[in-house]
Amino acid sequence: MRTEVARVSGFPAAALKSTQTIVGDLGFDSIMITDLFGGVSRAFPGLVVEPNWFSPNRTLGEVIEHVTASRAPGSRRTVTAVPEPEQTVAPEFRIAEFPEVQALAARLTSAEGLGVTNPYFLVNDGVTRDTSTIGGAEVVNFSSYNYLGMSGHPAVVSAVQDAVARYGSSCSASRLLSGEKPVHRELEAELAGLLGTEDAIALVSGHATNVTVIGHLLGEGDLIIHDSLAHDSILQGCALSGATRRPFPHNDHVALDALLTAIRSQYRRVLIVIEGVYSQDGDIPDLPAMIAVKKKHQALMMVDEAHSIGVLGATGGGIGEHFDVDRDDVELWSGTMSKALAGCGGYVAGSAELIRFLKYTAPGFVYSVGMTPMNAAASLAAIRQMRAEPEALDRLRRNSRLFLQLATDAGIDTGDSKDTPVIPCIVGDSLRTLALSNALLRRGINVNPILYPAVPEDLARLRFFVTSCHTEDQIRSTVAALADELATLVAAA
Ligand SMILES: Cc1ncc(COP(=O)(O)O)c(C=O)c1O
Known part of the structure; x- marks a missing residue:
């Protein structure tokens, strides 16, 4: 004791x-x-x-x-002694002197010395879709995941205006207590309908959804096994849970099966976490094969649909619709409202029991304010608009195919991207990637560099997000400018 x-x-x-x-x-x-x-x-x-x-x-x-x-008669504990502290630890109490704070300052200063412009925190004015306004100038934009142009769509703007007029700007309480608004229920019913599940829960942040839900359902003695390219929010959820965490090689269901064959028996609950579309590479997992492995090993499965909801599937229902799997085969369909769904917040869709349990107990839901009425209204309107205007999905697919085709024809390394609007241009060197993004911005094209440590140094890249709003002209002239600037970089090397 x-x-x-x-x-x-x-x-x-x-x-x-x-x-x-x-x-x-x-x-x-x-x-x-x-x-x-x-x-x-x-x-x-x-x-x-x-x-x-x-x-x-x-x-x-x-x-x-x-x-x-x-305690039960005869029950004994094995005593593990807590070691007494052996030495005193040097106190750190000035944030500016923390090594990691100084390392960041040094990195930012050294980038300035290399003659490249800091690409972070660019102020984007106006609605961000096929274009954006940076420093007062309009640029063609490939840096935002407003995949269907729903953020800024008149139907969505009007729903948001109605919601703020009716409910105010905050629900001013946790939903469990007095923060529940009709628009939350409508959104969750709409999400469950789109995903073919019994119910859904909406939370205030996509990132925090993964953290709180994974952290809450798993614990010591459990195993979370995730794709090696898992998003940070999944890793944070693993850390919070206290469960053992193991990555498996990207999209490799054979390796996943082998790993589970070796270690499954040591754990109580096993959760496999994969994503619908991988956000740095634009590729998708073989979901039916992953589900087969999950069933074989009596595991649970979570699919994070941040970049696949409103993107994959005939009606934008995500990777489950794309592969036409039985929705009950995946326990947790999670995702975010911030991409195709034009809002801000996360969701989990699944069985009625799961959703009731999360609504009464998940710390990030119970002890956090309800999603703002405007955000709930935005995503609700976006789902309805997506249904009313299926052409937006057709345009997104057409544009994504065109971009990928033109880029591969131009000899650009687009990695494993296929059938998604996330298309990388792998440069393989952080500094050259930064220079390339600076050069494109000077030509009026905004695309973000993804650098080490977000990806390994030899996979540093520009990442293009294609949207349904882009015109064929914008896509053709961007790929031409990209090929041109890449050739200049190679010539200068
Ligand atoms: C796979 C994945 N999960 C979760 C998130 C977090 O979502 P949000 O940005 O809406 O908090 C992201 C965001 O980029 C993501 O790509």
């Missing part, structure tokens, strides 16, 4: 006194108390501590006595 209190509190076990109160003297908050009793019941299987028994003025001595009296 002392060991557990030491683990959670950080105090050395030898310094703990039986007369100290858990809350007042040892500073436990509710999360630490839950952690403490979780640890104690793992140590003594069968031990049950009634939640009502504990009160803030309980002392360590009382807790030890109670746990000793309540």
